[in-house]
């Protein structure tokens with residue numbers, strides 16, 4: 084994380100005093116770091132592991148595969164789950180495919196290639212856990228489809244929602260080329276945090292994690 088949103092000493096403690104990745108996850112984490120590929124940071128990994136080991140979802144959808152790090156973490160944490168993960172970047176797809184061939188030993192993961200905007204419309208399954216980790220301005224655009232494919236009682240995690248702290252500034256103080264993301268994230272939070280059909284919580288992990296539970300079959304998103 085380039086711009087920590089919490090006290091740096093606490094961040095150091097979170098990253099070094101909790102269980103670290105081992106084996107292939109440690110290797111993939113090192114590769115991502117060396118190649119400057121964004122993956123979930125270790126404090127978020129700890130929470131994923133805790134939550135998924137507890138929830139044991141059966142069907143997981145991920146938007147934003149990159150090299151497959153978080154998909155493999157989810158597969159390890161929920162060994163009976165089937166995971167569908169979406170990415171549109173050919174370079175990332177090639178790396179993820181190689182990593183899944185090598186490390187997805189129970190063959191839990193299916194990679195769908197293409198833009199989530201198109202693929203979400205084509206899915207005919209429901210899921211009990213969804214991880215959204217793609218272009219931040221699009222979270223609000225994808226949310227109605229994601230909610231449609233989420234079972235009642237299902238959970239969505241959405242990563243990187245504090246925009247390195249910009250989110251809590253006024254828009255004039257945000258760099259012009261970051262304003263579309265800023266607006267998109269504000270729309271997302273306005274639509275979810277106090278929505279009567281959802282239970283939502285903001286966690287200061289990494290650049291912020293929004294966690295949402297779907298409580299009713301019909302969710303109205305105001306905009």
Ligand SMILES: C[S@@+](CC[C@H](N)C(=O)[O-])C[C@H]1O[C@@H](n2cnc3c(N)ncnc32)[C@H](O)[C@@H]1O
Nearest residue numbers: 122123147149152153170171172198199217218
């Ligand atoms: C932050 S990375 C994902 C990291 C991964 N979840 C992890 O933690 O290991 C974001 C990925 O989302 C993909 N992405 C962004 N917008 C997308 C879209 N509209 N459709 C599909 N993939 C998208 C990018 O190609 C990129 O690989």
